[in-house]
Amino acid sequence: MTGELLAAMNYTSLSEICDEPAEVADALEHAEAERGHAAAFAAEGRKLGVDVANNVEARHWKRLREAFMRCITERDFMGCLIVQEIMLESFAVASYARVGKVAPGSLGRTFAAIAAEEEEHIAHATAILRTERGSDAPGFDEKVYRLHLDVMTTLARMLAKDCRDGHCDVCDATCVKPSLFEVSLSAAELRGASLRQYLKTLDMLGIPGEVTLAWVAQLPV
16 A cells, blocks of 8 residues: 555656646646555455555655655656656556455455556556657666666565565564465565566567666666
């Protein structure tokens, strides 16, 4: 749920640097959709008697927000799209889709439906970003790589096998990674699916696969 609220915050911030009224409206519409996703996850938690964690100040979430806000400060609209739609949404789509396949009943349907909606966001953003890359591919790729080192390093640490720096506050009280096998999942599976989705999305942008594979190989495990 925290990821959806973070996305809502990001889109709201994005609306504040947009020049065109249509862009402002689109960003605010996306923000409202992300709040709706968060509410849906919270509702599923209540059905299970679970108070879903929501801590945008947790170490990793805070770093991701700070990375996005650096793009806002620079009024870098394309940088914002790269962070939110290419990087954060790739992880969301892949992980939600995996949960959607194993979770029972309405919980699984909710995860699957939100994954599908987020995939539409990615498709919309990649169309914009492909056009941007067409005007200066080397400069565009350099920007993506710079953001990759910042944002994807944090995301990779979130889904690393072990939390080597202690409790990161992404989970509520204790880390859920050791318990994922109880629901037929694992941190390695979620990480692998997320990185595959990320590579697929970078491929959609036209960045050479041999380049992006080298980027991913640099991420912490």
